[in-house]
Amino acid sequence: MKLERRAAMATLLADRADELLVVPGLGSTTWDLVAAGDNDRNFYLWGAMGGAAMIGLGLALAQPACRVAVITGDGEMLMGLGALATIGIQRPKNLAVIVFDNGVYGETGMQPSATQRGVDLIGVASACGIATCLDVRDQPALADLAARLKRHGETLFARVLIEPAEPPRMLPLRDGVELKQRFRAALGLSSGAKLRA
């Protein structure tokens, strides 16, 4: 069974707590995230392919009292596969990396990705030392993942099996400086830089 991406995102973010900070990958997961409801604590990506998990790591290390969910696609994760090794060493308790895996590059015409040809992202994450790696293939497993996002536990990786369909694009704010400033303001940080030195 494969899950529908918009419904899966909505389930993961239902009754979202203020402490949850979300970094999607560029493309479909960014559209899915804004479709689930715009939020100052979303940092949408319109580029930086391969960087979502590492943005999440830097953020999780800086904000240990928050929970950080990176929710990206299989193509974006594959471009930055080394990040799983880097995260496997750091293992911040408040970081979850969730991959919506539909096995295709949806934005560019549904070309098959490596996961469709047998590359196992759960196996990679597990081999990189991430202790909790979930294979989410149905509603109960998705509900379990949503519950885990609400509590501080351990570094988490989840592969969510998604059907290869492309729902209508939902386009969020795309000004990078504005996205940065509203995100920082939501965390009580100044919009401009201040020197402490």
Next chain:
Amino acid sequence: MTEQADWPDRLYDTFKRADIRQVAYVPDAGHARLIDRCRADPQIRDVVLTTEEEGVALAGGAWLGGERAALLMQSSGLGNCVNMLSLARICRFPLLMLITMRGEWEEFNPWQQPMGSIIDDVLKLCEAEIYRVRTPEEVAGAAERAVRCAFGDERITALVLSQQLIGKKVWTK
């Protein structure tokens, strides 16, 4: 260690004054002492990367969360960062990069030359501010200015450490 050779400690001192909390790196011999200092410091999270572009993304995430990061690499690593630098440019993330040069002086390995020779051009194309250091005496002042540029002006800033400063790599053991 002579006074001339302890310039990495000046970089560490600058990190402490600037309250740098995350130091990301792909190891390089020229950064070895600075990496050791950071690893020994419980106030600094040292993050070893698989490729330098990860550090550009990490630094952006750190800033979103209110922490300052620094990224250490050798010159070959800058080539691995080019697209990810778009993130820092479009969002105006502060990005402090410390780049040890290879391929420009007393270089035994010619494979270092192609990337080493285009460092300044790549940095300029990526709208980075460049602070070039050639002697140990210049390190502390240039590092302070680079910190102010990165975090004060929210700019991509590169402190480029010349191969003359680092010294000749010994190839026979």
